[in-house]
Amino acid sequence: MIHSSGATGKTEDSASSENAPVNDPMTGENGIDFPIIELLFFAYRDFTSDPDQILAQYGFGRAHHRVVHFVNRMPGLTVAELLDVLQITKQSLARVLKQLLDTGHIVQVQGRQDRRQRKLYPTPKGRALSLALAAPQSRRIAKALRDVEQGDRQAIERFLRGMVNPELRAQIDKLPHGNRAKDNGDYRDG
Amino acid sequence: MIHSSGATGKTEDSASSENAPVNDPMTGENGIDFPIIELLFFAYRDFTSDPDQILAQYGFGRAHHRVVHFVNRMPGLTVAELLDVLQITKQSLARVLKQLLDTGHIVQVQGRQDRRQRKLYPTPKGRALSLALAAPQSRRIAKALRDVEQGDRQAIERFLRGMVNPELRAQIDKLPHGNRAKDNGDYRDG
């Protein structure tokens, strides 16, 4: 049933019944920060659209992207560690991980100390894919940073970090943070 | 089949075959901005986790959140306009919109000028839900902004805006941008 504008519509009726349409837009009067809420939505929507197009060519989705990204950033991490970062169940991971293994983007290496562990490494093919996915995102970021002053980068990083649950910020700190000379060898020795 | 560390593992073998595991972590050497790529991922992951918990109590998901949010921010917008903002198909929208109509969070009003249009309005119930979902997100943002200098907010907004596809930035400008006195009446007259 459609509310005809002449039936229960507020405009002519002015009845403030239970299900009357609310006409005034929700604004920041109530102290809510709509500008940043919405900017985050739009920014993230377009930020993820870049890799989506590349992934589609491989028959992959965002789930594959996340897996291949973190395996490349933390080579040698275990399945359990990856689940921790992604915050999904092992059954969810299993599907996409299997595909990435089958297509030769990722390989598993049995842990030496703990042979129950399956340490995940990218192959050269997996590394290339990960870089290809990151490139357009990085270009988008570089463009957006041109709109702000030098030195504002630090504020942006601090803000984004502040948006993360405090107990999960350790995950960020674990990632390699250098543009400096590479220190070869496993991300973390196993 | 698992790569045993003694079989084709690079460590002992040092063979650089096709599918050899890559041991060195992907870093910013190649000019890619990993810190911000990852901060966006983690920030958005936790940013959306707040409303997810509330939505679960209603049997709703993120799709419902987006719909109820934009209907509250732009009361009277048409189905076509909503599809434009959400960038999804009408079949996708249909399911969640039907639920929000059935549960009395949103009502439709036939357009007066163009009677084919179904203009969407929140009910008081829908307005309350939208505010309840926005509240924890706004609190998270306020906390994160405490980590930066006053005046950095503008840089953050500019950066996020710069992340959006230029041709879609008009969508942001359409949203009400005031903390100022409300100007009652439809978001845009129909």
Place this chain on the structure above:
DNA sequence: TTATTTACGTCAACATAGCTGACATAAATA
């Protein structure tokens, strides 16, 4: 040694949220 716990894999069933394609209807417009 034996028992338990841990890391991982897998099967089955299910839910959400997106998609394409096809078709219907009412209202606006040419």
Place this chain on the structure above:
DNA sequence: TATTTATGTCAGCTATGTTGACGTAAATAA
């Protein structure tokens, strides 16, 4: 009158998440 537009709807498919149950090998505790 014919066509286009705004919207709704049916059917089926895909991707990505979930829970629950069970199995196996290896590490660890008793």
